[in-house]
Amino acid sequence: MTVLAPPPVAVPSSSTGGRSRSVSWMVWPALLMFVAFGVVPLLGVLALSFTQWDGIGEIHPAGLDSWKVVLSEPGLLHSLWVTFQVMALSWLFQTPMSLLIGVFLASHKRYRGFLAVLYFIPLLLSSAAIAITFSALLNPNFGLGTGLNVDWLNQDWLGQGDLALGVLVFVVSWQFIPFHSLIYQGGVRQIPISMYEAAEIDGAGRVSKFFHITLPQLKYTIITSSTLMVVGSLTFFDLIFVLTAGGPGDATNVLALEMYQTGFKANLMGPASAIAVILVLVGLALALLLRRLGGGSATDSQLEGA
């Protein structure tokens, strides 16, 4: 009978632990995934944008042809403009709403916890399901208005350019306000109570506490949430694709949709890749800009004066 003793554990000679050691290996799993599924395909798309390919046959190098086609196309400017509109409108609508809901939910009261659960339900639904539901509700002939016999609800919600854009922003906000509220809720709970206590001693009311403590303290949370909103709105695809398919006409044809249609419907992989590269560049530029707007580095302490 042999007794297997556990092998002696190799105790590092310097018992100070990992603190002094380099922990750069920890970045490898993430970096590997990022390179394999982020950078390599990105380079692939960049390479494809200089080719001519229908997705089926041979790939032919085509120099700058795709770029010339894409940049001379009026559809690109239009799509950029629509994308910008969706981005700006959904930011303008979502930020105040999620900020208020987040602050409201941050206080520890039982009924608010219950409400929070209700608010987060849209987060559990897939974009496609949301889009199908809303397009059924907004159907001009068999939708909500007909069902409830309320005539003014029978608008041509998704059939008129401006209205469709508004509806789109509303649906997008309906879906993502819960997520951003969650971020703000977390942010508000990080603010030290002592600041509020000090303010109360100085005689500050609810409103001035909100504007003078909560809002300034949430500066970086606002930047984070805005970055997610702005960059995320560049890639709205599934929801728009199912809800309006870019229509009516091309009123809601955002850049991501234009890319899909060029690549997978019109079989023009070269120009579609060029649009994809533009999309990446716009996204990067916006993310950098927002970081700059924050002033200084986001890693600075947010608790000045606390």
Next chain:
Amino acid sequence: MERSPISRRTFLSLTAAAGAGAALAACGSSGPGTSNNSGGAATASYWFLTGQPGEGIRQAAAERFNKANADGKLQFTAFENDAYKQKIKTAIGAGQAPTLIWGWGGGGLKSYVDAGQVEDLTGWFGENAAVKDRLFPSSFGPATINGKIYAMPCETVAPIILFYNKKIFDQVGVQPPKTWSEVMALVPKFNEKKIAPFSLAGKSRWTNMMWLEFLLDRIGGSQVFQSVFEGKPDAWSDPAVLDMLTKLQELVKANGFNKGFSSVDAGANADQALLYTGKAAMMLHGAWTYGSMKNDGGDFVSGGNLGWMNFPIVEGGKGDPSDTVGNPGQYLSISSRATAEQKEVAKKYFKTGVLDEAEVKSWINDGGSVPVVKGTESTLAASPDAAFLKFVYDTSVNAKVFAQSWDQALSPTAAEALLDNIAKLFQLQVTPQQWVTNMNGVIGK
């Protein structure tokens, strides 16, 4: 989170992965298409569309073939229509195509042919003349690219038909239109009674296209689109095109279509619902909608309330009133990447399986449609839908020209530009003149 930057990356990588995957797979060769266990029975893969009643009929036909052939079987998978269109393109591009490629012929088939991905069947049809001769000759049009046959016509013929609700016509006290001016005269009469003259699912875009196809044929004859199809420069500049586009915008401006038509989706059959619920008087749609209206419309069809006719003539137009448009058939091609054994199985299926007696019967009796096989008159006459089926059969057989749907006939690139511009035309976002200029720009692409 769905909308974090990670998601953008994932999305882009998915997009790119399709491309990169295709490039990689083109180098490697083993895929389901080429795997072959030595000695055993060869298995040919076969993809087709979901959706009853077609799905059940396709499946039953494949199962019957498998039962009868122990040495070579079909392995089938069903996909939803729009998903299939993307999936099959990606699979073919990646060299992973199924042995049997189901499709609509025309421009899509041509892009496979140009890439050398499908077998030339001209010789095989020469040896097996009996297989060819039992099918409608018109069904071979979209299967023929540069004078060679690359696909076997299968399933059913589906012309586009002007359906109307007889009850509504009685109620308003009017007759179905025989000419374009009668159409325009009917529009205000229905609008007065708060009934949409025509039901249209404009979000799907190809639904709008059916109007252009018929109207152009009635005004200028079939030669106008034929020139576009042949890639003649500035073929859209024919005066008949401008006339057609102007007439259509007049119809849109006169509220000829249901309110909010541009957001109605044909996939949900909401356009058919408008017709059978009496909210719209007429609908221009494919023959295949007969079956679903019969299914969903309660006693609308069985009660004899559904009327049908060929598209009205346009006064002074050059087109033959018997001309029709639509799908002259569906098509099966053989992947050129399949093994010799798989190709044999596929050809055997063409010869003994496709549209065998039982399949023909079920298309007629369960599908309410006309198979692309000659000499089915007696079965059609015995069907519960005999009147409609006879109309479809006669329309298809007697048509001087049975034009293929434009988006299927043209290359995918030109078709996408076409659908895009048609959507804008109905939205009054482009003038007829701009439309012509835009479309001339993609001729032959």
